Amino acid sequence: MPSASATAIWLRCTRSIAKSSASAADQETKKVEDLYGAFRRSKEQAGEDTGRFTLEAFQQFVRQKTGDLKKQQSAHEVEFVVTVEGKHARLKARVKS
Numbered sequence: 764m765p766s767a768s769a770t771a772i773w774l775r776c777t778r779s780i781a782k783s784s785a786s787a788a789d790q791e792t793k794k795v796e797d798l799y800g801a802f803r804r805s806k807e808q809a810g811e812d813t814g815r816f817t818l819e820a821f822q823q824f825v826r827q828k829t830g831d832l833k834k835q836q837s838a839h840e841v842e843f844v845v846t847v848e849g850k851h852a853r854l855k856a857r858v859k860s
Contacts, residue, residue: 795825798854802845805852832858 799821806813829841840859845852 792822795822798825798843798845802852802854805845805847809847809850809852811850811852828856832856836860 796818799818802821803813803816806816825843832838832841836858838858838860842857842859844855844857846855847853
């Protein structure tokens with residue numbers, strides 16, 4: 764587990780949004796929105812430009828990365844962690860089998 768100073772928030776995406784029921788898709792959308800907010804705040808606190816950082820692009824990125832990792836590594840779950848390293852916010856994906 765990362766140090767307390769490095770970890771801002773984590774999110775588990777346990778379902779594919781495209782295959783989920785409407786209520787499950789709404790839950791996943793809320794999780795991605797929460798992750799976006801945490802990542803955006805971390806970027807702002809680190810002094811990074813967030814002018815072109817949109818929710819729509821972030822949602823697409825998370826969906827794509829989750830799908831890719833699930834296929835490549837036969838994962839059932841992908842966890843995203845927002846960290847701040849030096850003066851940069853980072854989004855890291857962790858695969859859970």
